[in-house]
Each structure stands twice: as structure tokens, then as C-alpha cells.
Amino acid sequence: MDITTSFDPEALALPFYDDEHRSFAEEIGVWCDGHGPLWEAVRRMDPDDAGRRLVGLLGEDGWLAALDPQAAPHRLPGDLRALCLGREALAYAEDLADFAYSIQSLSATPIIRFGDAEQHKRYLPGMADGSLIGAFAVSEKEAGSDLAAVRLSARRTEGGYVLNGSKAWIAHATIADLFVVIARTGEGPGPLGLTAFVVPADTPGVRVSERLEAIAPRSFGHLSFEDCRVPAEAVLGRPGRGFVVAVDMLERFRMTVGAAAVGFARRAADAALAHTRNRDAYGGTLFDLQMVKASLADMEVRINAAALLVARAAWDCDRGSRGFARHSHIAKVHATEAAQHVVDAGLQLFGAAGVVKGGVPERLYRQIRSLRIYEGATDVLRQAIADALDVRRAALAG
Ligand SMILES: Cc1cc2nc3c(=O)[nH]c(=O)nc-3n(C[C@H](O)[C@H](O)[C@H](O)COP(=O)(O)OP(=O)(O)OC[C@H]3O[C@@H](n4cnc5c(N)ncnc54)[C@H](O)[C@@H]3O)c2cc1C
Known part of the structure; x- marks a missing residue:
């Protein structure tokens, strides 16, 4: 299978994923590759216009279809693994596309999970075809x-x-x-x-x-x-159950923030590799320098670990594990912190060209920052991970 853009075929081949996820990844990767001019265009648009355009397009082209589970075609997996793969591909291509996809999913999912039949009928078809923004x-x-x-x-x-x-x-x-x-x-x-x-x-x-x-x-x-x-x-x-709704959503979506972080980080690492291979220096290229290679290797290690943690958390949730939240938190903390390192290290390898407004490193540098804050700041999740250690130890001991 010819996987394009962000995905690591070896990660997709792992038993965390089924063939329907691999097909989904290939399709959305190809779709992202085919929309380069759109990504350029939305970056120049007013953010509101860009948001409307992107939710509409994602809906028209079927990428939001899982938000109306009654009507969703069977070819589209409506689980966390698919959501994570979708975010990874879109984040690699364009931040605003990932934002549109994730916020639409974040607002439709509580209706899917907690809404009644009337609420499903009233809101989900429009959210799935992109005509209703949540x-x-x-x-x-x-x-x-x-x-x-x-x-x-x-x-x-x-x-x-x-x-x-x-x-x-x-x-x-x-x-x-x-x-x-x-x-x-x-x-x-x-x-x-x-x-x-x-x-x-x-x-x-x-x-x-x-x-x-x-x-x-x-x-x-x-x-x-x-x-x-x-x-x-x-x-x-x-x-009286609103807290449960909010926590349920956040526990599910934190790992998807980790998936977006993997997409941003892969984009930064790919850009840095291409730049260092092409940049003449000291009679060779930047890539020939061992310190540069070490930096690229560190990026690769961080991204691989992040992708595995996200896959594990999503697989754990999809199989109905009661303890998936712990893995969701671990995946978000590691992937977003790792992506921040990777994006920064990638920019460093561009030198002055990295800080020029509108370039890939500069854009990623701004885009990655908020992922460490929203849907559970790193520090808050570290506390939750530590608290779960005690519970786990007690459960194992008992
Ligand atoms: C781009 C973006 C999009 C967002 N979208 C939405 C949205 O759609 N819907 C929505 O409801 N909210 C949204 N938010 C808000 C986001 O969820 C909050 O910013 C986040 O929960 C942190 O809350 P706060 O900003 O009030 O920071 P605070 O709660 O004031 O925390 C500030 C800092 O204090 C530290 N801290 C706080 N608590 C602890 C703790 N228990 N242990 C250790 N350290 C701690 C952390 O370093 C934290 O970053 C968005 C935020 C951003 C940046």
C-alpha cells in the first residue's frame, strides 16, 4: 500500500490497527496531498471564513460522516483510532484543517454519546455533512x-x-x-x-x-x-451529570491532541531533513555533520514513541478498556511535549530561515504551543498520571 504524507507504514502495520484503519489512513493522506492549494488559500483567509470553508469541505467529502453513526457508511471507522489518524494527517497538512475536524468531532461526540434520539436527529446529520458547525x-x-x-x-x-x-x-x-x-x-x-x-x-x-x-x-x-x-x-x-459528560469527552480527546502533535512533529522533522540535505555547508551539506544527524535522530526517536503511545491509547479505548484514560493522558503529555521539542529543534536546523514569518518552521512553532495547554495542561495531566499510580498499585496489591 502506498501511504502518503504523514504516516509511518510500519506503525500502521502494527496490530493496534485493522485494515479499515489502514485504508482510511491511505485515503485521507491522499486527500490531504491533493489539497495543497487549499491549504495555501486558507492560511490567507479570515479565520472565520477558513473555519466555515473547512468544516463544509470536510463534510462534503465525507470525512465527518462518522459523526452521524446511523447514516455513516461502513467504510468509515468511527472509532478513536480513526479520529487519531485523521488528526495526524490533517495536522501534517494544515493546522486549520485539523482544528476544523477536531472541534467538529469534539462537539458532536457528546451528542452522539449522551444525546437522545430527537437530539441525534436534529443535530447529527448537519454536523456530519458540515452544514452545522459545533x-x-x-x-x-x-x-x-x-x-x-x-x-x-x-x-x-x-x-x-x-x-x-x-x-x-x-x-x-x-x-x-x-x-x-x-x-x-x-x-x-x-x-x-x-x-x-x-x-x-x-x-x-x-x-x-x-x-x-x-x-x-x-x-x-x-x-x-x-x-x-x-x-x-x-x-x-x-x-447533574454534566461533569461526567465533560470528563468523558476530555479523556477521549486528549489522545487525539497527541495524534495532532505527531502530525505537526512529523512535518517539522521532514522539513528539517529536506533542508539539511540541501543546505551546502563546509564543503558538504548540513546533513553530513554528526551533531545535525544526532538532532534528526532525536526527533525520530521522540516521534516514534509518541505515535506508539497514541496508537496504544486509542486501541485501548476502542477495545472498551476501563483504564484507557491513563493511557490517553500519557499519550497527550508525551506527544505534545515531544512535538514541542521536535518543532523547536527543526527550526534550529533552518537557522535564520526558520524564523521568517510564513515559513513551515515558523508556522509550526506557533501552532504547536497551545496543544500543551488545552484539554488538560501537561502539569495537570502529570498530576493525574501520578494519582493513578497509587490507585493502580493498590489494585495490583489487593
Ligand atoms: C487554542 C485553545 C483552544 C481552546 N478551546 C477550548 C474549547 O473549545 N472549549 C473549552 O471549553 N475550552 C477551550 N480552551 C481552554 C482550555 O481548555 C484551558 O485553557 C485549559 O483547560 C487551561 O485552563 P486555563 O487557561 O484557565 O489555565 P489555568 O487553569 O489557570 O492553569 C494555568 C496553568 O497552571 C498550571 N496548573 C493548573 N492546574 C494545575 C494542577 N492541578 N497541577 C499543576 N499545575 C496546574 C498549569 O501550568 C496550567 O497551564 C482552549 C484553549 C486554547 C489555548
Whole structure:
């Protein structure tokens, strides 16, 4: 099989993957290769226009079809391994394409997993064909890593709820047609008093309070809710179970952030290899220097380890392992930290050419940074990994 772009055929051949994943990887790799002019174009576009264009195109070309499981064609695996492979390929090709794919998946998945038949029918076909854009709004200025501190209030009224408060740092906030929101309904203290809602963006009372410019351009902003009335049918899952919805999503999606990191890192390493082979220096090329080779070797080691950890976490989740979250956290921490090293080392090998705006190293340098923060900052996940060690040791001992 002729695997293009980002994928390592030897990693794909491992028993973590099935043939349907290998076919999916080949198809999406070829698709990414065939859209070079589009990637150039979206980088010059307003991020909102780029986001709409990319979600629409991903939907039209079938890459979001798994978001409507009832209608999804059988050729498309709708599992975490496929999601990770999709993110890896898209991140290799273009950050905004990965962003569009991941945020659409992140916002549709809680509806798939916790929504009722009516919510499935109302939202999933549009999210799968790209005509309906979603956003997943959990964070607030005072509640980022500390999810249980969410304050956005959802007060029960006859027939529904009234939402008042705000959300912060929301991807696709400025273009979304619907928000999956976690709000405080007060059934219990802290994490026990939260509920998930689906709020259409045209609901009176919800608006983008601030557009944000990120280090790597993207549709991104804060939301405000003022006497925003939603019916009881807007509840996703059960009242009081919003924390479970948020944690379930984050545990699944953290490994996919690791997969995107692998895509960015492979792109950086490939660019660095090509540059050092072509760059004349000291009567040979940069590639002839042992220190340069050592740097390229370190990149390769880091990327290989990251790809394996992501594959293991996704396989573990897809086979229904109850302990998959630990592997998801390990994969995200290692892959995002490794990618930061690889991107930095890759830029170093370009010398001055690496810092020129718009070049591959400079772009990757800006794009990789936020992956170590969102969906669980490295430090937060290190704490979770350490806490799980105790639980595991106790379980093994008992
Ligand atoms: C590009 C981008 C896109 C985002 N998209 C979304 C989105 O779509 N939806 C959404 O809801 N949110 C989104 N976020 C928000 C993101 O989830 C939060 O930024 C993240 O959870 C961290 O929260 P915070 O920024 O409030 O940082 P804080 O919680 O204030 O943490 C700041 C730092 O303190 C340290 N820290 C915090 N807690 C601990 C701990 N327990 N142990 C050790 N160190 C700790 C870490 O170094 C951490 O980076 C996005 C953020 C970015 C950058």
C-alpha cells in the first residue's frame, strides 16, 4: 500500500490497527496531498471564513460522516483510532484543517454519546455533512483546569432553564451554529451540580462577547449568556451529570491532541531533513555533520514513541478498556511535549530561515504551543498520571 504524507507504514502495520484503519489512513493522506492549494488559500483567509470553508469541505467529502453513526457508511471507522489518524494527517497538512475536524468531532461526540434520539436527529446529520458547525464550551475565565469550578448558571424554570454567565477560550465560538455547554444547575456541590446542554447559537441571550486572536490564527472567542432560555429538551444526558459528560469527552480527546502533535512533529522533522540535505555547508551539506544527524535522530526517536503511545491509547479505548484514560493522558503529555521539542529543534536546523514569518518552521512553532495547554495542561495531566499510580498499585496489591 502506498501511504502518503504523514504516516509511518510500519506503525500502521502494527496490530493496534485493522485494515479499515489502514485504508482510511491511505485515503485521507491522499486527500490531504491533493489539497495543497487549499491549504495555501486558507492560511490567507479570515479565520472565520477558513473555519466555515473547512468544516463544509470536510463534510462534503465525507470525512465527518462518522459523526452521524446511523447514516455513516461502513467504510468509515468511527472509532478513536480513526479520529487519531485523521488528526495526524490533517495536522501534517494544515493546522486549520485539523482544528476544523477536531472541534467538529469534539462537539458532536457528546451528542452522539449522551444525546437522545430527537437530539441525534436534529443535530447529527448537519454536523456530519458540515452544514452545522459545533463548539464545545466548558472553560470559563475562573474555571479552566479546575472544571468543577464552572459558574455559568442554569436556573430551572417551568419547562426549561435560564442561563446566565460566560464561557471563555472557546474554539469555533465565532462561527458555531450550536454550543455544547456545561452549566451549574446545583443538584449537588462542585462537580455534582453540573449539567450539559445543547444551545443553538441563535438562541436569544447568547452571543460572542469577545473575538480573540490566538498565536496561530483560528476562530476563537469568549461567550456571554444573559437570560438565555432553553427548553428542558436542551439537556444532554441527565441533570447533574454534566461533569461526567465533560470528563468523558476530555479523556477521549486528549489522545487525539497527541495524534495532532505527531502530525505537526512529523512535518517539522521532514522539513528539517529536506533542508539539511540541501543546505551546502563546509564543503558538504548540513546533513553530513554528526551533531545535525544526532538532532534528526532525536526527533525520530521522540516521534516514534509518541505515535506508539497514541496508537496504544486509542486501541485501548476502542477495545472498551476501563483504564484507557491513563493511557490517553500519557499519550497527550508525551506527544505534545515531544512535538514541542521536535518543532523547536527543526527550526534550529533552518537557522535564520526558520524564523521568517510564513515559513513551515515558523508556522509550526506557533501552532504547536497551545496543544500543551488545552484539554488538560501537561502539569495537570502529570498530576493525574501520578494519582493513578497509587490507585493502580493498590489494585495490583489487593
Ligand atoms: C487554542 C485553545 C483552544 C481552546 N478551546 C477550548 C474549547 O473549545 N472549549 C473549552 O471549553 N475550552 C477551550 N480552551 C481552554 C482550555 O481548555 C484551558 O485553557 C485549559 O483547560 C487551561 O485552563 P486555563 O487557561 O484557565 O489555565 P489555568 O487553569 O489557570 O492553569 C494555568 C496553568 O497552571 C498550571 N496548573 C493548573 N492546574 C494545575 C494542577 N492541578 N497541577 C499543576 N499545575 C496546574 C498549569 O501550568 C496550567 O497551564 C482552549 C484553549 C486554547 C489555548
